[in-house]
Amino acid sequence: xxxxxxxxxxxxxxxxxxxxxxxRTVLSLLGVTIGIFSIIGxxxxxxxxxxxxxxxxxxxxxxxxxxQKWPWxxxxxxxxxxxxxxxxxxxxxxxxxxxxxxxxxxxxxxxxFQGGVSCKKGNNSIEALCQGVTYDFTEITEVxxxxxxxxxxxxxxxxxxxxxxxxxxxxxxxxxxDPIGQTFxxxxxxxxxxxxxxxxxxxIADFGGQPDEKIFIPFLSHKRIFSSGEPYGxxxxxxxxxxxxxxxxEGETIGLMRTKRGLRPSEEDNFAxxxxxxxxxxxxxxxxxxRGGGFIIGLFSLLIxxxxxxxxxxxxxxxxxNLIGIQKSLGAKNFFILFQFLFESIFLCLIGxxxxxxxxxxxxxxxxxxxxxxxxSGNVIFGVIIASIIGIVSGIIPAWQAARLDPVIAIRSx
Numbered sequence: 001x002x003x004x005x006x007x008x009x010x011x012x013x014x015x016x017x018x019x020x021x022x023x024r025t026v027l028s029l030l031g032v033t034i035g036i037f038s039i040i041g042x043x044x045x046x047x048x049x050x051x052x053x054x055x056x057x058x059x060x061x062x063x064x065x066x067x068q069k070w071p072w073x074x075x076x077x078x079x080x081x082x083x084x085x086x087x088x089x090x091x092x093x094x095x096x097x098x099x100x101x102x103x104x105x106x107x108x109x110x111x112x113f114q115g116g117v118s119c120k121k122g123n124n125s126i127e128a129l130c131q132g133v134t135y136d137f138t139e140i141t142e143v144x145x146x147x148x149x150x151x152x153x154x155x156x157x158x159x160x161x162x163x164x165x166x167x168x169x170x171x172x173x174x175x176x177x178d179p180i181g182q183t184f185x186x187x188x189x190x191x192x193x194x195x196x197x198x199x200x201x202x203x204i205a206d207f208g209g210q211p212d213e214k215i216f217i218p219f220l221s222h223k224r225i226f227s228s229g230e231p232y233g234x235x236x237x238x239x240x241x242x243x244x245x246x247x248x249x250e251g252e253t254i255g256l257m258r259t260k261r262g263l264r265p266s267e268e269d270n271f272a273x274x275x276x277x278x279x280x281x282x283x284x285x286x287x288x289x290x291r292g293g294g295f296i297i298g299l300f301s302l303l304i305x306x307x308x309x310x311x312x313x314x315x316x317x318x319x320x321x322n323l324i325g326i327q328k329s330l331g332a333k334n335f336f337i338l339f340q341f342l343f344e345s346i347f348l349c350l351i352g353x354x355x356x357x358x359x360x361x362x363x364x365x366x367x368x369x370x371x372x373x374x375x376x377s378g379n380v381i382f383g384v385i386i387a388s389i390i391g392i393v394s395g396i397i398p399a400w401q402a403a404r405l406d407p408v409i410a411i412r413s414x
Contacts, residue, residue, distance in 0.1 A: 028312045031305020032352030032387060035298050037359045040375075040383045042294025044360050048373045050287045064140060064276065065246060065253065067098070067235035071272035087270045088261075089232035092219070095134070097260050098235060104248040105237050107139030110219055112233030114226045119173060119191075119215070121184040126172040129214045130186065132222020132233070140236050143216065148180045148195030151218060155194075159220030163191045167199035168212040187225055191217065246275070302386070306394040309348050313341055313398035324402055325410025338403035345395020346388060353387025 069087045092110065099108040110133070117130045135156040137143065143150060145164065155162050163186075170179050170193075179193040200211045223231035237253060239246040250273055257271050317324075324337055357380055364373040 028309050029348050029352030031308045032302060032349050032390060033356045035302030035305050036353040036356030036383050036387055038301050039295055039298030039386065040357055040360045040379050041363065043291055043379050044373060044375050046287050046290050047376060050283065053283060063239045065237045065250060066274040067253065068272050068274055072274045090235045092231040094260055095235045098256055101256055102252060104240055104243055104252050106240055107136040107238040109134045109137040109140050109236045110233050111137060111236065112222055117186060119184055119186050121173040124173050126169060128169050130222065131214055131216050132219040133216055134219045140238050144198035145195045146198045150195060156218040159218050159224055161189055161191050161221055162194045164195040164197060164216040165193055166197050166212040166214040169215055170196045189225055302390050306390045309345055309394040310398065313345050313395050317341060317398050317402045321405065321410045324405055325407045328407035329411065334403040338399045341399035341402050342395045346391035349387040349391030353383050357383045
């Protein structure tokens with residue numbers, strides 16, 4: 001009990017010393033404030049950016065495999081584009097073949113994109129991203145409809161000119177009326193609106209295009225309007241929940257695609273199976289590197305602040321040597337003296353860290369377009385821990401030096 005009482009007294013002495021030297025306290029903690037702001041600021045920005053991008057990746061489907069011409073390669077050295085360039089695109093008949101024969105799949109869909117498409121309704125016009133999809137696309141990723149309906153199977157199979165509009169497209173083409181049942185012009189074709197998507201807002205990185213600026217139409221309609229010849233695009237496979245790692249679906253797809261394309265056993269695959277998880281993993285490594293760089297940069301600021309606090313603590317020990325001698329002559333233990341200066345150093349760093357975290361928190365209110373900055377509790381705790389460690393490292397030597405002073409010599413020092 002006496003130990004805790006003495007510890008509290010050390011705590012009180014340290015706090016009183018900081019209050020008596022307020023200007024010196026403020027100047028001392030600036031280095032720590034800048035260092036914590038640098039580290040937590042970088043961590044918060046990177047976390048927010050990573051969360052936004054991974055959320056965008058999830059919008060193109062989870063637990064899915066894309067059958068495409070070009071593979072997604074991340075950090076694997078040179079990209080042999082000349083080899084992939086000769087590969088054929090995934091064809092509509094291959095989509096039908098996979099849909100009929102795949103067993104380890106929840107859904108099979110096909111899609112294609114066309115950007116910069118001019119859409120007109122009377123005097124209103126807007127450029128949109130047009131995405132052609134097959135009926136099971138809603139099994140791959142959610143298409144939230146707030147007005148109207150999704151495609152009917154017969155509309156997709158026959159390739160009718162019907163469309164589902166993003167919120168911005170609907171507002172631009174039909175600002176004063178309900179768009180359902182109305183038509184608009186897209187590359188000379190009349191498209192009948194059957195649905196309007198829920199507004200999702202801007203996203204900093206949406207690999208399927210900004211949802212509010214997108215138009216969905218049946219896949220065969222898309223190919224008829226924007227291309228000629230055999231329809232092709234990207235085949236998307238939704239795996240079963242009990243297929244861990246989608247290994248069964250991947251193996252089955254490889255076998256069926258090789259059979260459909262007539263590849264001999266000695267020939268390598270002329271198609272790619274891509275997965276969003278690979279992109280997420282590569283981005284995770286990239287963001288980890290950025291965090292590490294931010295930590296190193298902030299650490300230099302913290303070290304400068306730590307040296308400043310250590311210097312101030314040596315000065316404090318020098319100024320209060322006589323008081324230390326009096327305290328020790330009255331029976332103060334070494335740990336009582338040590339805790340006074342160690343607590344003072346830790347307080348300085350914690351206060352500096354608090355202001356650094358506060359600056360990051362205020363930064364989160366700044367408008368940065370579609371990027372939402374969120375200061376997580378994990379980053380706050382990390383900042384407090386780093387500040388505490390700097391406080392201990394900066395103050396331990398001066399505190400230990402003060403605790404080891406001879407009381408007689410200390411009293412005579414003044």
